[in-house]
Amino acid sequence: MLTVRNLCKTFHGGTVNEVRALHGVSLELPEASFLVIVGGNGSGKSTLLNAIAGCFRLDDGEIHLEGHNITRWPEHRRARLIGRVFQNPFTGSAPNMSVAENLALAARRGLPRTLGRALSKRLMNELHEQVRQLEMGLEDRLGNAIGSLSGGQRQALTLLMATWRRPAVLLLDEHTAALDPKSADQVLRVTEAIVQRHKLTTLMVTHSMSQAVNLGDRIVMMHKGSVAYRFAGADKQRLGVDDLLTRFEDLRRRELLDETAAALLEETYV
């Protein structure tokens, strides 16, 4: 269960560059729910994910995860509860280490460091099995440096690494945006499979309306640092790509409706 209450964050406050990145965002995500966050550029989607991950201090608001108030926890402490995958396939894994070594690191994440063999036989077997389940043919390349793999393959492995320790919440920040369409589809398929298999509570940021419509069980549309629309349950199920685009258009129209337009409406509407 993830609860986010009244998150507020202003960057460069008091200067000409002041940006109200988050403005009273509240969310309640029950266990194993999958939330897709959509919104225009600069609407605060990524900032929200970063706020949950603890990348900066909030101006106001509280974050509760699995019964802990993590609002004041530093980023590294939260990392034990949070798995993250970023847009860039080159972040999240060490390029010169092999696939197996990268996964082994993920497997030991948050555990005490010991002098034991990093890659025990048992762990190797488990790695092999998990990688095989990705159905990307990577189980035969466990010894290869991860830097030699394609973006899609790397992103799938990063996802596996991020979820190895079953995080309390998984944050996906446009993790397919830098991939070609086929790789993006593959990574999405893997994402869905992993999230379902482990019943992970997930937040995914995307610019793709079709991803938003087809994935997850709830959608939040952000605008100017606030939640503009929420869809869950039956509302989410009947939502089509066109409906989401209409909502986007509505947000744009809201901006265009200024005082002069309001005066015009008062004079000519009814």
Place this chain on the structure above:
Amino acid sequence: MEITRTVAAEHVALKLSGRLDAIWSDHVGRALADCIRAGQHSLTLDMAEVSYISSAGIGVLVMYAKQLKAIHGRLAVVNASESVRTVFRLTGLNTFLQLDAGPIFAPQPVAEKASTPFVLSQPGTTAELYDLDSNATLRVDWPGDPAAWLAGDASPGLCFPVEFPVQALGLGLGILGTGEASAGEHLGEFLAAAGAAVCQPADGTHKPDYMLLQGSLTPTVQVAYGLVARGGFGRLLRFDKGPEQASVPLSVVVQACLEAAGSDAVGLVMVAETAALVGAALQKAPGRPQADHARSIFAFPDVRDWLSFTAEATLANTTSLIVGVAATAQRSRGMPLLRPLVRSGELHGHFHAAAFPYRPLRKGRIELAASVRTLFESERVLDLLHLLNDWRPASGAGESRFLRGACWCAPIEHLQEDAALKETMAWK
């Protein structure tokens, strides 16, 4: 594949050369669609240099031939090459695509009667007028009190069930069906004409719902407020932007309808190929009476929650159904719900438009109910707007504009006196 276009007085000739296969059939389809959108309903295809035509190519030709046939236009293939000729003969399409008919000019006008040329205030625009019934008039009622609804203090249960048979038109705020509408939660803007009613619930979904006259089912709207007109249409005005103009603005068409009806107040239904619509739609149902009786839905910034205003031209390349009432400034004083249509205030009116996927209109004298019914064949109503003229300097989007269309109009009966009007306002 190459397409060469020649425009003659009465028809457009397209000369194709190359292979008409799956790759190029879309391209040819777009060229045909462009011609139709430009108002050319008589097209010939010179296929002397077409070496091959696949079933994909045949499909496109048949589709447009059917579309044109439905609006009394025609698509004819001329000078077909030997291979094309063979394919057409084997598929049995010779007659349908009018092969061997030779070059065809002049569309065959359907026995038009009594059309008189008519002059619109915009130069270059063409129009003609058809007399339908010189005695026809419309009688208008204004059920409900808009001010009370918008201020949030209308009594619940104050919706009037109104049936819309073919002879009635209406618009306003309401809800389709005969069910319980007292709470006002599903209310939205509606229009009704020629046995069809469209309503867009004010819940921000932009999903208009509709009801058509079918058998003994007559569309019924629970009207919170609005105007309802009953009677017949005396005149049919056909207009076309002409080759020089990009479009015809709504106010020009409405002014022409006033002149055509020879009255200072007119009710009209229009079906038009649309260049742009500008307007607003209620986003939130007025609902139950509010505690704050002083609410104004136009106060900034709350207005953003209440109304979605296009603020720029939208719904280009659609065909729309428009229903409304218009009057001169003087006559409009006694009529509720009428607001200025032009900045000078000379013309007042209230219009709602439902937009449908683009569909060309047949030329000449057409029938209202059939034309409206055709619009619903796509089973998709794209949007419903309360049309407004955004005349703000610099940032204004202007008014709704049309390529060509048909307007059925009739004068609105003079009410005997103001007392009679007040009585209709307290419509029970």
